[in-house]
Amino acid sequence: MVRALTLGVALAAAAFHLYAAGVAPFTALVQRPVHLGLMAVLGFLGVGIARADSGDGEASEEESHAAVVAPPTRASWLSWLLVILTVAVCAYLVTENQELVQRSGSPTPVDLVAGALAILLVMELARRATGWGLVVVCVMALAYAMAGPYLPGFLAHRGYGPTRLVEHLYLSTEGIWGVPLGVSADFVYLFVLFGAVLEMAGGGALLIALANRVAGNTRGGAAKTAAVASAFMGSLSGSAVANVVTTGTFTIPMMKRAGFKPFFAAAIEAAASTGGQLMPPIMGAGAFILATWTNIPYVTVAATAVIPALLYYVALLAAIHFRAGRMGMAPTGTGEKEPVRDRLHLLFPLVVIVLLLGAGRSPMRAAFWGVASALFMALLRPSTRPDGAGVARIVEAAGRGAVQVAAACAAAGIVVGVASLTGIGLRMSELIITLSQGHLLIALLLTGAGSIVLGMGLPTTAAYVVLAALGAPALVNLGVPLLAAHLFIFYFGCISNVTPPVSLAAFAAAGIAGSPPVKTAFAAAVLAGAGFLVPFMFVYGPPLLLQGSPGAIVLAVVTAVGGVTMLAAAAMGFGRRVLFPWERVILGVGSLALVFPGIVTDGIGLVALAVVFLRR
Numbered sequence: 001m002v003r004a005l006t007l008g009v010a011l012a013a014a015a016f017h018l019y020a021a022g023v024a025p026f027t028a029l030v031q032r033p034v035h036l037g038l039m040a041v042l043g044f045l046g047v048g049i050a051r052a053d054s055g056d057g058e059a060s061e062e063e064s065h066a067a068v069v070a071p072p073t074r075a076s077w078l079s080w081l082l083v084i085l086t087v088a089v090c091a092y093l094v095t096e097n098q099e100l101v102q103r104s105g106s107p108t109p110v111d112l113v114a115g116a117l118a119i120l121l122v123m124e125l126a127r128r129a130t131g132w133g134l135v136v137v138c139v140m141a142l143a144y145a146m147a148g149p150y151l152p153g154f155l156a157h158r159g160y161g162p163t164r165l166v167e168h169l170y171l172s173t174e175g176i177w178g179v180p181l182g183v184s185a186d187f188v189y190l191f192v193l194f195g196a197v198l199e200m201a202g203g204g205a206l207l208i209a210l211a212n213r214v215a216g217n218t219r220g221g222a223a224k225t226a227a228v229a230s231a232f233m234g235s236l237s238g239s240a241v242a243n244v245v246t247t248g249t250f251t252i253p254m255m256k257r258a259g260f261k262p263f264f265a266a267a268i269e270a271a272a273s274t275g276g277q278l279m280p281p282i283m284g285a286g287a288f289i290l291a292t293w294t295n296i297p298y299v300t301v302a303a304t305a306v307i308p309a310l311l312y313y314v315a316l317l318a319a320i321h322f323r324a325g326r327m328g329m330a331p332t333g334t335g336e337k338e339p340v341r342d343r344l345h346l347l348f349p350l351v352v353i354v355l356l357l358g359a360g361r362s363p364m365r366a367a368f369w370g371v372a373s374a375l376f377m378a379l380l381r382p383s384t385r386p387d388g389a390g391v392a393r394i395v396e397a398a399g400r401g402a403v404q405v406a407a408a409c410a411a412a413g414i415v416v417g418v419a420s421l422t423g424i425g426l427r428m429s430e431l432i433i434t435l436s437q438g439h440l441l442i443a444l445l446l447t448g449a450g451s452i453v454l455g456m457g458l459p460t461t462a463a464y465v466v467l468a469a470l471g472a473p474a475l476v477n478l479g480v481p482l483l484a485a486h487l488f489i490f491y492f493g494c495i496s497n498v499t500p501p502v503s504l505a506a507f508a509a510a511g512i513a514g515s516p517p518v519k520t521a522f523a524a525a526v527l528a529g530a531g532f533l534v535p536f537m538f539v540y541g542p543p544l545l546l547q548g549s550p551g552a553i554v555l556a557v558v559t560a561v562g563g564v565t566m567l568a569a570a571a572m573g574f575g576r577r578v579l580f581p582w583e584r585v586i587l588g589v590g591s592l593a594l595v596f597p598g599i600v601t602d603g604i605g606l607v608a609l610a611v612v613f614l615r616r
Contacts, residue, residue, distance in 0.1 A: 002075050006045050010395040013038040013402075017189050021368035029097050032177045035185035037090030039399070039406035040125050044082045046072030047396070048403035049128045082121060089118040093170075093177075100171055107167050115170030116162070119414065122176055126411035129404045134411045134462055137454075141418040154427045168421050175417030179292055180409035180465045187288040188409075188461075189402045190367035194353075194374055195233075196397035198346060200386055201378035206343040207232040208250055213340075219331050220324030222258035223265070226251035227272040227316050234276010235283060240460070240497040240505040243273035248512045256513070259329060266513035267498075267523035270506040271316055274497045274528060277460055278490075279309045281354050288363045289461060290486050293468050298357055304483055304545045307557060308491070308534050311544075315530030315564035322572035342383050349374040408462040419469045429474035440478050444488065444539060447471045448532075451492030452499050463493035480539055487545070488535045495531035498524040526571050530564045533595060537563070541597045559602050563594030566609055575613050583612045 016034060020026055026034070043049055075083075092114045093100070100111065107115070119142075126134045144151075148159035160168075169175030173182075198204070211228035218224060229251060234243045248269040255265035277283055280302040283290075287305065291298040352373045356366035378384045386394060418424070436442035450471060454463045467489045475485035497505040503521035510520040538544040543556035569575045570587035579587070590608025593601045 002045055002072050006042055006047050006072060006399070007392055007396065009038055009041050009045075010047070010392075010399040013042070013189070013399055014193060014395045017185075017193070018368060018371065021186075021190055021364045022372070025364070027097070028173050028182060029100075029177060030094050032173075032181050032185045033090040033093045035189065036122075036176075036181060036406055036410055037086055039189075039403050040086040040090075040121065041083050042399045043125050043129055043403040043407060044079045044086065045075050046079070048400035082124065085117055086121050086125075089114045089121065093118075104171070105167075107163070107171060111171060112163060112166050115166035118170050118176060119166065122407070122410045122414065125407045129407035130411075130462070134408060137466065138411050138414045141415045144424065145418045145422055148422060154430060155424075157422045157424075160421060165418075165421075169414055169417045174420055176410050176413045178413040178416055180289070180412045180416065180461070181406065183289045183292050184402070184406045184409040184461075187363045187367060188405050189398065190364065190371060191282060192401040192405070193394070193398040194349070194367060194370045196394045196401065197371060197374040197378060198349065199397070200390055200394050201346055201374070201384040202343050203346045204229075204233060204247060205250070206340055206346055208247065209340045209343075217331055218321075219329055220258075220260075220320045221331065222251075222254045223260060223268050223320045223324070224317055226255055226265075226269055227313065227320065230269060230272035231276050231279050231313055234273050235279040235281065240270070240274040240277060240494070241508045243276050244269055244505050244508045244512070247273065248509050252509065252513045259327065260323075261515075262513040263510070263515035263520045264323070264523055266509035266515050266520045267506065267527055268316075268320060269512075270498050270503070270509040270520065270524040271527040272313075273509075274494055274505050274524075275309070275312045275316065275531065277494045278305065278312055278531075280305050281357065283309075289464065290483075290490060291363075293465070294482055294486055296483055297360075298363060299360070301483065302357070305487065307544050307546070307560075308487070308538050311534050311537070311560055311564050312528075312530050314561055315534075315568050316527060318565045318568035319527050319529075319572050322569055322574040326572060326574040326578060342381055345377045345380055346374070346384065348377050405461055409465070412462040412465040415466050416469050424470065428470040429477060432471065432474035433477060436478075438478065440480070440539075443474060443478055444536060447475060447489065448492045448535065451489050452496045454493070454496075460490075460493050460497070463496065464490050467493065481542065481545075481547070484539050484542070484545055488539055491531060491535040495528055498528045498531075500525060529567055529571055533564065533567060533591065534560075536595045540595060543597075556597065559594050559597075559605065562609055563591045563605060566594075566605070566612075567591040569612075579612065587612055 016038065020031055025031070123135050123138050126138070142165065144155075145160045145165055146162070148157035150159075151157075208225065208229040211232070212221075212225040226247070230243055230247050233247050234240065248266075252265050252269050255268060256262055260268070280287060283302070283305060287298060287301045290296070291301045349370050353366050353370040356369060357363065378386060432443050432446055435446060447467070451463060451467050454466055468486055472482075472485045472489055475488065476482055480488070497503065498521065500518065500521045503517075503524060506521035506524040507517045509524070510517040513520070537560055541556045541560070542548060543553040544560060546553060548556075566587040569579065570584045570591065573579050573584055575583075575587075586608045590605040593608070594605035595601075
């Protein structure tokens with residue numbers, strides 16, 4: 001029964017979102033509750049959750065993995081109760097929509113009960129889908145809202161009772177039904193569905209084969225193939241962990257066969273999959289969230305993010321190259337060439353999405369035509385054509401991928417709602433400015449550290465949304481352009497996936513490779529080192545965000561490429577040969593000097609580069 005119900009709900013979710021995007025959109029207080037209701041039913045029945053037993057006790061690692069991958073076949077009585085309550089509170093908001101608007105500011109007891117249940121259900125869904133981290137943040141936010149008069153200093157505020165909190169978070173678009181969940185309902189589900197269609201048709205294998213043709217015959221070619229393929233897939237995927245599981249199944253064994261140790265092969269996959277969320281055009285739906293939050297056109301966000309993302313992968317590919325050189329690997333000259341001609345048509349939907357977004361169409365409409373064209377292209381050839389079981393796997397995969405994002409966005413809406421109600425965002429900005437004494441570098445370090453800490457316990461989407469509300473205003477007040485400030489936070493939220501001690505992407509890759517998780521996590525953090533450096537580069541060097549003359553942009557790119565390459569060489573201990581410790585230190589200092597634009601700092605960086613690489 002559970003299997004049939006989850007399949008039916010997954011099909012209904014696909015039909016609902018495609019209808020809203022391609023035929024007739026719904027209002028926010030209809031689209032978002034229906035979206036959350038569908039995703040919550042799937043989540044409470046075990047689709048896309050992190051725990052196999054749906055909260056009735058701790059599951060083993062093997063059981064948890066099975067719960068995420070395999071369709072559920074049973075559910076506890078508590079899960080069924082949560083499903084019924086979720087449907088009730090979401091349906092209540094949809095059916096009573098007009099009446100709720102008319103009595104705005106005067107909620108009835110039924111309104112308040114439904115709202116309180118909705119808040120609790122969202123936190124329980126978030127706990128099951130993402131763990132305790134986001135729930136703790138939500139509880140702290142709610143406690144802060146009610147304890148305002150009793151707090152000291154800048155934390156104090158007038159305080160809000162349960163009635164005002166429930167009304168704000170449930171009966172308006174400032175809380176649960178706010179911008180984060182709106183992005184999930186409007187864009188994210190459709191792009192997850194798009195990725196599921198391509199993956200089922202063989203798009204993932206196609207991207208790996210194409211990447212192998214580009215990099216397979218170079219030194220460390222297997223690892224470079226994994227990095228390029230994960231960049232492609234990661235842009236479509238909304239989760240670094242999902243990207244690891246999708247591409248790592250193929251790429252990690254391939255790297256191990258090529259001679260890389262298991263922990264290093266897993267680290268490469270984790271770093272590459274994490275960077276996929278930084279790669280335009282889709283950025284794991286991050287581009288749409290960032291564009292919606294800042295009111296900056298999507299095309300501007302995607303174009304601006306290109307150079308920083310490429311710098312991240314330049315550094316990763318350089319690190320792989322230097323590591324392979326240190327291991328004595330030589331170019332094989334015989335990269336595995338899988339046939340791709342019968343699957344090249346699967347690239348057409350990607351072109352459709354990019355062209356529509358570039359033409360100014362809404363992300364929702366572009367995603368609709370992307371899904372439609374992907375289905376059409378998949379049906380063209382027998383080798384890529386899904387049967388009935390394939391269609392079921394597509395909608396189940398889409399539901400599985402979207403549950404975590406929807407849960408995270410809804411819970412993040414609670415935090416954002418409290419921030420807007422209490423004004424804590426402005427107070428946090430004041431705190432950052434006070435602690436930094438107005439020094440931009442210290443403010444950036446504080447914000448980056450906060451983003452990493454939050455990102456360790458939250459999905460990238462939730463970490464970005466929370467920090468966008470709390471930390472971005474401080475950076476803007478210190479003179480950082482709006483887009484640069486939000487990209488800075490987004491980068492550090494992403495890079496937390498490979499930052500110890502909680503490195504979810506690295507741990508997932510270690511499970512596939514059979515390597516020690518902690519050792520894998522530290523290696524992944526080293527490989528992703530450019531992710532810590534590039535955000536400072538584009539804050540201090542606006543030309544990296546396409547701001548400035550063509551000459552300034554070219555100069556900034558050249559010096560930045562030199563900087564991240566030097567960082568990779570210092571990390572791997574190899575350049576043209578094995579480096580002495582003092583040479584690694586010089587390269588590290590030179591790479592940091594290139595963060596700050598200017599003749600003096602660029603000169604220091606270039607001298608460091610010359611001293612090490614031109615030395616015989």
